[in-house]
Amino acid sequence: MKQGWKTWACAALAGLTVTACSTPGYRTLNPSCVEPFPDAKYNRDGHQDTTYIVAVMAGRSPREAALLSFYNEAADDLAWRFAAPQVSVWASFGGWTYRHRIVGVLHSLHGGGPEAVDQRRRDLARALSGRPVGAHDTVWQSGLIIHALGDSFAHTRGEYGQGEAYGELYGHLLDGHAPDYVAMRPAVYQAYIEHLYEALAVPGSEDRAAFEAFAGRMNDLPAGVDHIALHAEAIRAARGDVAPAPRLDCDALAGRLTLREVSRFLRELEAGFRPD
Numbered sequence: 456m457k458q459g460w461k462t463w464a465c466a467a468l469a470g471l472t473v474t475a476c477s478t479p480g481y482r483t484l485n486p487s488c489v490e491p492f493p494d495a496k497y498n499r500d501g502h503q504d505t506t507y508i509v510a511v512m513a514g515r516s517p518r519e520a521a522l523l524s525f526y527n528e529a530a531d532d533l534a535w536r537f538a539a540p541q542v543s544v545w546a547s548f549g550g551w552t553y554r555h556r557i558v559g560v561l562h563s564l565h566g567g568g569p570e571a572v573d574q575r576r577r578d579l580a581r582a583l584s585g586r587p588v589g590a591h592d593t594v595w596q597s598g599l600i601i602h603a604l605g606d607s608f609a610h611t612r613g614e615y616g617q618g619e620a621y622g623e624l625y626g627h628l629l630d631g632h633a634p635d636y637v638a639m640r641p642a643v644y645q646a647y648i649e650h651l652y653e654a655l656a657v658p659g660s661e662d663r664a665a666f667e668a669f670a671g672r673m674n675d676l677p678a679g680v681d682h683i684a685l686h687a688e689a690i691r692a693a694r695g696d697v698a699p700a701p702r703l704d705c706d707a708l709a710g711r712l713t714l715r716e717v718s719r720f721l722r723e724l725e726a727g728f729r730p731d
């Protein structure tokens with residue numbers, strides 16, 4: 456018993472040290488949080504930057520778009536609280552409900568077949584389109600839904616995302632980061648941004664023509680592993696064109712997002728999914 460306690464205490468201390476020493480990605484990689492504009496890094500184009508671009512084109516204010524973008528990426532940035540690789544490890548020790556909500560709901564690693572994949576995408580798009588427009592107090596919830604929506608496309612097998620979803624136990628560990636790169640499956644990216652645009656569109660304020668031009672430019676890029684940087688750069692350039700990034704107090708935003716409220720929200724979100 457005594458030995459067990461010591462082991463636990465050491466693990467907790469190690470965890471605290473890592474948390475204290477690690478820098479959340481937003482501090483260096485979100486243009487609303489840093490100056491000057493940093494180099495694009497892979498994997499932030501699909502969640503963070505695409506959300507900003509599509510939200511503005513769909514008629515959201517740059518501030519709302521920046522908040523949606525920030526909270527979307529917070530699901531990966533605030534890694535010890537919300538990212539799939541970290542939570543799937545630490546929450547395996549007695550935190551299975553939280554682990555399920557983070558891995559299976561927030562990161563859409565639900566392991567379902569093609570019909571369940573379609574259903575999840577529809578459920579998330581419906582949940583997103585039903586949320587209030589504006590930079591309101593619960594905009595973080597919309598940001599997290601967008602993360603889950605993006606992952607409901609990315610975390611699937613098949614060139615067109617037509618296969619089953621990766622599962623809750625191992626995620627896409629065995630396939631590395633390939634499912635998260637826009638350039639590896641352009642058709643999946645096209646389907647994702649179309650769903651995202653539709654869910655966010657504000658009649659009277661949206662700019663469908665600008666969105667279609669952006670989607671067309673992305674679709675024209677060469678695909679595959681040699682062109683990952685090209686896609687990331689195109690998305691970064693589009694972000695710069697659509698509207699300058701408003702400044703956010705990112706540390707304050709990150710600090711107020713707690714495990715408890717995120718867990719409670721994910722429970723509500725999942726309760727709203729329609730049974731297959």
Ligand SMILES: [Zn+2]
Nearest residue numbers: 530561562606
């Ligand atoms: Zn994710």
